[in-house]
Amino acid sequence: MFSAPRGVPDYIPPTSxxxxxxxxxxxxxxxxxxxxxxxxxxxxxxxxxxxxxxESTDVVSxxxxxxxxxxxxxxxxxxxxxxxxxxxxxxxxxxxxxxPVKLYYxxxxxxxxxxxxxxxxxxxxxxxxxxxxDDPALDAEVIAxxxxxxxxxxxxxxxxxxxxxxxxxxxxxxRELLQAFLAKLPLDEATRQRAELNPLRVLDDKRPEVxxxxxxxxxxxxxxxxxxxxxxxxxxxYLTELGVKFVENPRMVRGLDYYTKTxxxxxxxxxxxxxxxxxGGRYDGLMAQLxxxxxxxxxxxLGVDRALLAAQAEGVLPEFSRVDVIGVPxxxxxxxxxxxxxxxxxxxxxxxxxxxxxxxxxxxFKVADRSGARVALVLGERxxxxxQIGIKTLATGEQVSVALTDVVxxxxxxx
Ligand code: HAM
Numbered sequence: 001m002f003s004a005p006r007g008v009p010d011y012i013p014p015t016s017x018x019x020x021x022x023x024x025x026x027x028x029x030x031x032x033x034x035x036x037x038x039x040x041x042x043x044x045x046x047x048x049x050x051x052x053x054x055e056s057t058d059v060v061s062x063x064x065x066x067x068x069x070x071x072x073x074x075x076x077x078x079x080x081x082x083x084x085x086x087x088x089x090x091x092x093x094x095x096x097x098x099x100p101v102k103l104y105y106x107x108x109x110x111x112x113x114x115x116x117x118x119x120x121x122x123x124x125x126x127x128x129x130x131x132x133x134d135d136p137a138l139d140a141e142v143i144a145x146x147x148x149x150x151x152x153x154x155x156x157x158x159x160x161x162x163x164x165x166x167x168x169x170x171x172x173x174x175r176e177l178l179q180a181f182l183a184k185l186p187l188d189e190a191t192r193q194r195a196e197l198n199p200l201r202v203l204d205d206k207r208p209e210v211x212x213x214x215x216x217x218x219x220x221x222x223x224x225x226x227x228x229x230x231x232x233x234x235x236x237x238y239l240t241e242l243g244v245k246f247v248e249n250p251r252m253v254r255g256l257d258y259y260t261k262t263x264x265x266x267x268x269x270x271x272x273x274x275x276x277x278x279x280g281g282r283y284d285g286l287m288a289q290l291x292x293x294x295x296x297x298x299x300x301x302l303g304v305d306r307a308l309l310a311a312q313a314e315g316v317l318p319e320f321s322r323v324d325v326i327g328v329p330x331x332x333x334x335x336x337x338x339x340x341x342x343x344x345x346x347x348x349x350x351x352x353x354x355x356x357x358x359x360x361x362x363x364x365f366k367v368a369d370r371s372g373a374r375v376a377l378v379l380g381e382r383x384x385x386x387x388q389i390g391i392k393t394l395a396t397g398e399q400v401s402v403a404l405t406d407v408v409x410x411x412x413x414x415x
Pocket of ligand 1: 079080081082111113118119120121122123124125127128129255256276277278279280281282283298299300301302303304305306
């Protein structure tokens, strides 16, 4: 017997309907803000991610699904969406047209992480990217779109954390300041190495003893250059204007190297360790890094799997059914007629199923009851002779007879 690869979820009915609902609710929020859909490959040149996401990140150094294809090219299953979008924008010269370029995507991403609740090796994101205009109002728009998506799902048990990571102008000096501070602390060897490679990550260490040590560490937000500070203040002002609530978390660390200035995360309280339901930020150096123009960008990735878990935890998902109407034929001639009626109903946009397999009346109604349909069409030999059909409301058991010729109209009214 086969089973799905470790850490890879299947979504089967009825959960799959909830999954689709979550994904389309999030993409709808992007569409409402004028983002256009982009469909990109799930694998790319390995170098795109190495260069775009950053060699020193866990994502690139430990978690990529990388293999040689039949032409001995190094290929990687996409661990995130931003690098691929930038590659496509450059390749198709979208950056030479109207700016900002506003794109959204939805699909699978792959990271070889240790599987646990809410952390998968294949997961799904809905993401947006707004490229080519360095305007703090655009940062606020991106954040507000994510917030609107989660609100539209009915989620309330999350908070939005934001901060600024500075830019190439002010971050290097801050980094040195932080490294000098960390060098004086009695850190273990692994943490000391991390402080060399990526000092910001030490600020996010979850161990209480390290937390205590770095409690007085200098913070980026206190060392922003004037331009970054002004940008950050305006983003916060626009968020307030938009009615989006946020908290500042100056110790936020994102797992990808390309971020500059505004960064943010949506954190849900009901999910345990994997609490990040979405995150993003500005990445002003990425396009040039990938061989394109010096253009800015800002975007997010929302975790569809985790948003689904959050919606389940909060109990905010509606009931989903796969059909509205189910035909229960009693006898061969009735079956032939119901097959035809089912075709007409589907053509009229009504989701219609039939009881198959020549079941008895009792067994047929059992199937109808379990189908999730609201209405059953009941047709027997005698009804056929009299030109009538029964329309039964399954929740109440109430049944009325209508003329066979009027069935489509009558069903539409009954729904
Ligand atoms: P990220 O924070 O790495 O950002 O991922 C975004 C979201 O994807 C996370 O908040 C989480 O909900 C979900 N996610 C990540 N890894 C997993 C996993 N192993 N299992 C389940 N869900 C997961 C990015 O990927 C950036 N590309 C976002 C972005 C777009 N920044 C700018 N533009």
